[in-house]
Amino acid sequence: MKSIFDExxxxxxxxxxxxxxxxxxxxxxxxxVGQMLWHCQIFVKAAIKNKKYEKRGNPIIRWFFKKSMYSDKPWRKNLPTTPFAKAKEEKEFEVEHKKLLELINELYSLRDRTDWNAHPIFGDFTPEQWGKLEYKHLDHHLRQFGV
Known part of the structure; x- marks a missing residue:
């Protein structure tokens, strides 16, 4: 599985x-596309900020889906997202594109960090799992938009 922490x-x-x-x-x-760029920022920010979150969501769903978050198998199309990550209005492409690339650069710069807090929905991840998860989410939406 690819990782965003790999050059x-x-x-x-x-x-x-x-x-x-x-x-x-x-x-x-x-x-x-603007909404997707905004949406992707939510989860990259969560990794960068490395805040302590209370675990959200159903523990059974968390247990059932956690491994799929960083496995080699691509996510299926039309997966639902958490309500706080849904763009409710249109987003400006240029603004969101620039912000997301800046966040991806910042995340990559943290590739050697060893102290990662839990994911806000799925709980504890190793640094390797964080890198795979972040890549997999970005790749999912890049495939959605044909690149």
Whole structure:
């Protein structure tokens, strides 16, 4: 499984995001490209901030889905997201694109950090699992928009 903390993978992700434009359309889901860029920021910020969160959500769902968050198997299309990560209004592509790339750069710069707090929904992850999870989420949405 690829990790955002791997230099080659990090560069690949940045290059794929550079291929997006305001006209990019998703092949599934309801988000516009601007909303997707905003949505992706939520989870990158959660990793960067490394805050202590109370675990949210159903513990059975958390247990059942946790391994799929960082496994080799791609996520299926049209997965629901948590309500706090749904964009309720349109987002400006250029603004959100720039913010997300800055966050991805910051996350990559933290690749050697060893003290990672729990994920706000799925609980404890190792640094390796965080890197895989962040890559997998970004890749999911890049595939959604055809890059």
């Amino acid at each position: 080659f993978t990090y560069n690949e992700v940045v290059e794929r995001f550079s291929q997006l434009s305001p006209e990019s359309e998703g092949s599934w889901g309801k988000m516009s």
